[in-house]
Structures are given as C-alpha cells and as structure tokens.
Amino acid sequence: MKKNVKDTVNFNKEILFGEIGTLIGTQLFGHYASKIFTSPTKISVFVVLGSIICGSLFWFLMRVYDRKIRKKKSNKALAKEISYFVMASISLAVCIYYPTLFYSTRHFLVHHNVVSYSAIVSQAVAFLLFLVGMNVYRHVLIKWKKIIL
Secondary structure, X not given: OOHHHHHHHHHHHHXXXXXXXXXXXXXHHHHHHHHHOOOHHHHHHHHHHHHHXXXXXXXXXXXXXXXXXXXXXXXXXXXXXXXXXXXXXXXXXXXXXXXXXXXXXXXXXXXXXXXXXXXXXXXXXXXXXXXXXXXXXXXHHHHHHOOOO
16 A cells, blocks of 8 residues: 555544544543533533544544554654644634534434434534545645655
8 A cells, every 4th residue: 555545544444443442532521411400501511522533532542553553752853743733623622623523412402312322413413524624734734744644
C-alpha cells in the first residue's frame, strides 16, 4: 500500500477509534444522566460531555499506539503532529460536531423519548460531518504546507 494511502487510513482509523470512545461516552453519560434528570436539555449536555471526555481519550490512545507501532518514538514529533490538529478538531467539534449532537439528541428526545436511539443517530450524523471536515483539513495541510501526517 502506498505511504500516503496508508497514512490516510491510519489517520481515519484514529478518528474512528476516537468515535468509538465517543459512542461509549455518549451512551454511558446519557444513560446515567437520564436516571438523574428528566430535562432533555440536561441529558443532552451530559451526552456532549461524555462525547468530549471519552472521544478525546480514545483518539489520543490510538494516536500514541500507532506511533509506537510505526516506530516513531519522538514525543516532540507527536506533540507537533497533535498541535496541527488540536485547533482544527476543537473548531470543528465546537462549530459542527457538538451542536449537531446536542440539537439532534434533544430533537429525538423530545419527539421519541429514547435516550440510546437519540444519541446513536445524532452521533452518526455529527461524526460524518466531523470526519469529512478533518480529512479536508488534513488534505489542505498536506497540499499547502507540505506536511506529511
């Protein structure tokens, strides 16, 4: 497999693994929040918190694991790579992912009143938007800055 294709696959694998963490976080936090609160708004806030905490943790662990497997041991290089994506990731998450997750979860809770269904469908839509955005950003970095990530 070509290096740039393999790098793209690894990049998307890391994002997907982060999304698995997000799925776990949204379900756990949403479930427990629904036991404490009845407000769709409060439950939706906890769904977003679970997404942030678990998604970030799983993505970071996969990023470190991939670097270890590829024998890239420099912590400085890892920090530099992560620095390229932190602001883009935060921006996309704040502007697209979390509002999509919050409002669509709230919408499904108000109309269907099922926490797990609401969080999963909302997360799928938010993730697809986030994945496209991160890949476009990575492509721009590679083309304009000549950075291989």
